[in-house]
Every structure is written in structure tokens, then in C-alpha cells.
Amino acid sequence: NQLFQFPPPIGFFFFFFFLIFFQFNEMLRARIKPIWVFPDGYILFETFTNLTEEIEDFLITISEPVVRTKLIHEYVLTPYALYAAVTSGLNGEEIMRILKKFSKNLLPKVVYKMIIICTKLYGKLNLILYRSSYFIYSPDSDLLKTILNDPLIGELTFSIIFDFKKNINNSIPSLKKLSKLCTENWNFSKIKTRPKRKLDFSRFIISIDSNSKNIEEVRRRCVELDCPLLEEYDFLNDSFVPDVKIELYSITQIRKYQEKALAKMFNKGRARSGVIVLPCGAGKTVVGIASVTVIKKTSLIVCNSTVSVEQWKKQFLKWSNINKNKIKSFIAGQFSVSSNFFAEIIVTTYSMISFGGQRARLSASLLGEIKEREWGLVILDEVHVVPANVFRKVLGAIKTHCKLGLTATLLREDRKVGDIGFLIGPKLYEANWLDLERSGFLAMAYCAEICCQMPVDFYERYLIENGSTRQILCALNPNKARVCDFLVRYHEKRGDRILVFSDNVFALRSYATKMTRAFIYGATGSLERIKILKNFQEKEGQTLFISRIGDTSIDLPEANVILQISSHYGSRRQEAQRLGRILRPKFRSRKAFFYSLVSSHTEEMFYATKRQQFLVSQGYDFKTIIKLKGMDKVENLVFGTDEEKIELLTQILSSQNSHLKNLG
16 A cells, blocks of 8 residues: 555556566576476476586485486485485485475475375384394384284294393494393284283384295385385494405595495495496496495305406405405306305305206305305395396395495386385485596497388388397398498497497397407307407407397496497397496597497387487487498498398398297
8 A cells, every 4th residue: 555655657666666576586596496396206407507516416315316418307206215315314304495495396295295204214113134133123112013013014923032121222223232132932923912911112122034035025015114124234333244354455546426325325334235326337346345345344246147256356356455365256167165265255146146956065055155144245236137036036045234236227127126125225326427427437428320221122021020030130131231331340440449239149140250250149158258358458440249248247448339230129228238338438539439220110210219218318319320421432341232132131031940940
């Protein structure tokens, strides 16, 4: 009313000025606040604003990254991410306070409730390993009642361990305190039939039956009840697991992002179980070795291949002062009778531990001792393979205080990647690929998809043949082979080292034989493989054709060009793993080239789009190329005549017919 006491023109002017000022103020606040929070838990983050690094660290702590392009990042709030946030020292109120501070919009009520539920109970139920037995402890008596009265968990057999002291601290009991407790072995179902006996649930700890299935079931069920088990290792007070004398060499430099990853794992003198995700070539092995030097307890490293076992062993000797007699490898055909076999650090494979068939007497004896031993730390390399029904037996067979999973791509096409949350622990840290590239820790990768037309004869056969024959016709597309030959010659002249990947072994041999280049696949002997790899690493301008065994098993840091002529359907993980083979920065050039050769108008185009999703979400761009410049001027490319193409088609069809006869 006072505003309109002025003459009408002046009052209108003040009202209009106030409205403009209010809108300008809101626009200014919106520019300062860089995130949007949506009811479905998704968060959009504008990276072109201030405090980018700090806000990104916070969002990685509380949520899962989905897409991280150059200007916009997309995250999603998940229970496991919020569990990890609690272990890092945040609580629900702090998370909501920070989100409100930087959010352009009001925090949705659904997100508010999700944060409260996921952070309320996590950390109050603890799983402890002591003297080869698992214990559940919680100072919250109501929470223990809820767990033990659950119809699924209540069917399991427990032991009740009473603490006759009056009080138990509201923190995880140290391992020393467990040794002072007295034990009464009861089945909890019997206790529930004694209504006259009053039990103080805050004064006892539950011991789980040592059956591995029971432990996995308890972990899974507790997650479903929104009170997951917290696994922290009090390694400073553990006198039962033997100590290891190991330190990093003074010349070993831990990078900033590696320090962040380790800081997420260790908190207040305890080690948390979980997963660290770093790109290929970013130093996952160094992070694993550094974690062993911090805990300084007997450790078991589990890899997915024998080649990785030897690489881990060499890296331990390179970056730490561990005595070479204190680290042993346990792989098929390479162990011997020795009283000193059980060293302080053992490196083995998933298949050696999970194999359920008959074993040699010595192998069975050594494996039995590995399973009976209580480990301070187990490092699971390429942890994305763990949810497989065979490999998950490893976690049930080994007793360990702390589990650390390492991988470059936490992806699985069977949707079982979520099982890693309760089998191992939440994701502790995930690095940004483009940030590492800008910092010089990864090579600058240029990705391209090259579309190759099929000759008429090949395409006609493609339309009438079945699935397996179609795959070979796509892989052995003569025009694709000519593009491959052209790119190989071009990069060899530059002095580049080239890897040509093919999942189809028949196509792999055909390409390598036609172009007179070396090739490696599963059946290649170890001596021949070592000779070929050594030649590839020592000489410039070399090309190596390799099957899917090169996705994760073989370390070739000198390679800087990849040609992909055949792949495993729409596997996003394989695409990222293969790109990772060339991401290590080179002294001669920081540039890396990734070419995916695709047969046009075939199923390969569909699979290629699906495979590229993960890399696109990490900020990489795929350039589509229809025709290569200068290719017409190069003479004597493979399959240049119609006779060669017809001969190739005949070989493909005859090989498939013989294969079908063998199957029949």
C-alpha cells in the first residue's frame, strides 16, 4: 500500500524495478549453484562453474557417476553410494545440507527420505572376523532384535557371546576385546522359546556359523533390510594375523588421485572393504601395493590369469622392499614342495581357488592351507568377474578381514554387478577418465568408427546364413580387411605399435596370414608368446594380431594404436578394456588411436552403438568415417581382386560347413 502512495508512474517504476531486481538475484543464485537434484535420485552437475573439484569429490562420495562429459556430469543416488558416504565420515544431515546449499531447486521429499533411510542404520551393524569365526556386533539392541527375528536370518544357526562387563562402547569392539568374552553356544530359535529369560541385546555379540553360504545370505539379507553389515579391519590392534615387513621405496610416487582412493579406504586406523575403479594404465596395481604397505598383514592377491600373476609379482618387487622369498605365486604347474611356500604375500588366480574338480595331492594341500589361513587383506583384481557363479566361490572359501576390489570397468552385461556391493563392499572411489587425460596421466585417445560396405556376394550370403556364419562374414568383410591393411601400413610408417583385436580366431588367423604379421591367441605356446611379445615391445612400427586374451591379461604399454575387427557382441566392458590397452602415456607421443571397423547395414552396427555407451559416458567422442582419404592411391592392398574375394567367401562357407559336421 505504501508503494502506491506515490504517483502512479513512480509507483509503477518502483514495482517494475523490484521485480527485475528479484529475477536478476534469482538468476545470479542459479549461476552460483551448479547442481540440479531430481525426484528419481539423478543429479546434474554443471562443471563450468566455480568449486568444480570440491563439488565433484562430494558427488562421487554420495552417488554413482553415470555420464561425465566435458561440461555436464550426471550422477545417481544409490544405497551403496550413500553407505560409502557414511563410512567416509558423512551423515545424512550433512549430505542434505550440502545438497541444499548447491542445488538450484528445492530438495525433493523422495530424495530426502532416501538419504535418511540409507544413512540411518549403516555402520551400526558390524561384521568382524576373529580366529576364523565371523561375528555380528551392534550396540543397538532394537537393531539386533530386528535382525534375529527376521524369518530368513532366524533360520540360521548362531552362537551367543555374552559380555559380562556392564557396558560396551558404542563403537566397533577391538579385536583385543573379543578375546575377553565368554561363549555359550545356542541356536537363536531356542532362545526365542524361553520367554521368561530376559536378554539384554546390547550385551552380546552374535557368532555366525562358518558356512560360507550362511555368511553370504546374512550379507544379502541385511542389505535388503536397509541395515548392511559394515566390514572394517582394526589392523593396528590385530595380533593374530602375522605382520609383514614391507614399505614402499622412497622413489615411489603416489599420485593425487591414488591418494584420494587410499584415503577412502582407510579411516581412523581402520581399513574398509570396497571397490576402487581406475582406468587402465592409471596405476591400480600401485594402489593395491600401497594398501598392503599400510595394513602390513599377510595378503592374498587374486587375478584372472597367470600372466597377471607374474605382473603383480614383478610390480611388488619393483615398488616395495618386500623380500623376493616372502612373495610367492600359486598357479597351475608352477609350484613345488617347499616348507617356505606360504610366504607373507601370495598371488594366485580365481580358477586355482574356485576349481572344484580333482587336483594333484600337492596342489590340494596348498589350496587347503590357503583356505584355512586367516588373511589380513585380499585384493581382487578385475573384480567385475567376481559375481559369476564360479568365481564368487573364492569369497566363500577365503577368510579375510578386508577385501579390496580393483577394476577399470565396473560393468557386467548380466546385471549382476550389484552383487559386488554385499559380496565385497561399496564403491570407494572412481576416477574421471578425462581429468586424468588432461593431467597427463593418460594418453589423449582419438576414437573412430569406420563403416565398411560389404561386397554384394558377401551381403547376399549374410542375409540367408545363420548367426555364427554371419559373424565370420562380418569379420572377414574384404573391404574391412582392406581398411585394416591401409591403416596398418599408415601407422607402421609413423613408427607406431599396433594391436589388431579379433574375437573370432578364424578371422584372426586369416588376417594375420594374409598380411604376414604375427598373431597370438589362446592356443599359442608360452615360449612363442614370450618371443612375439618381446619383439613387439623392442621394435618400432610393429603390428600384433591378438584375440580376446589381450583384453586384460597382457600388459603392452608401448602400444598406441588399436584396430578392432571383431568383438564380443555389445560388451561395453570389453570396449573400455581394449581402449585401456593404449591409454598409458608414451614418451614419443601422448596421442593414442582407437579404430572400430564395422560392416555397414549388419548387426555389427547395433552392437557397436551399444559397446560405445560407456566410453561416451566418460566423455570420449566417436567420429564416424565412411571413406578414408588416400586409400585409393595405395596399391596392393589385400583382397583387391574379385578372384580373391570369391576365394575368401568359399573358404568361409567351407570352414563353417566342416564345423557344423564336427558338431553333428
